[in-house]
Amino acid sequence: MPNRWRNVRATGKDPLLGTAAHRRNRKHWQRLRLPCAVRGRAIDYDGPNLINGRQNPRALVVGHIISRYEAMRMGWPESRINSLANTRPECRACSNKSGAQLGFKVQQANAKVKTGRTDRDRW
Numbered sequence: 001m002p003n004r005w006r007n008v009r010a011t012g013k014d015p016l017l018g019t020a021a022h023r024r025n026r027k028h029w030q031r032l033r034l035p036c037a038v039r040g041r042a043i044d045y046d047g048p049n050l051i052n053g054r055q056n057p058r059a060l061v062v063g064h065i066i067s068r069y070e071a072m073r074m075g076w077p078e079s080r081i082n083s084l085a086n087t088r089p090e091c092r093a094c095s096n097k098s099g100a101q102l103g104f105k106v107q108q109a110n111a112k113v114k115t116g117r118t119d120r121d122r123w
């Protein structure tokens with residue numbers, strides 16, 4: 001729902017991450033050890049999350065096939081968003097990339113909504 005997404009944006013924390021379902025999915029993908037679902041490169045399943053204080057670009061990230069943002073807009077319940085069927089293994093590098101793209105799209109959508117007011121303020 002839009003309200004929850006606003007909360008996510010405000011706090012920078014996603015309430016869907018860190019749940020029991022999320023941990024279960026992560027364990028599942030960790031066991032299967034498949035390559036990254038985005039680019040097919042190997043995932044560093046045993047590696048650390050951080051290397052010298054920087055994110056390990058090959059670390060496992062449990063990605064959502066239908067993004068959480070899209071799923072919430074479609075009114076999916078949390079259980080469906082975080083179901084195993086809606087997740088896939090991704091490496092950190094690909095996950096950050098798709099997240100950044102989604103963030104950009106959301107920003108653009110929000111900018112469109114605000115355009116009228118912004119223009120009046122400016123002109």
Ligand SMILES: [Zn+2]
Pocket residue numbers: 036037038039040041090091092093094095
């Ligand atoms: Zn990848």
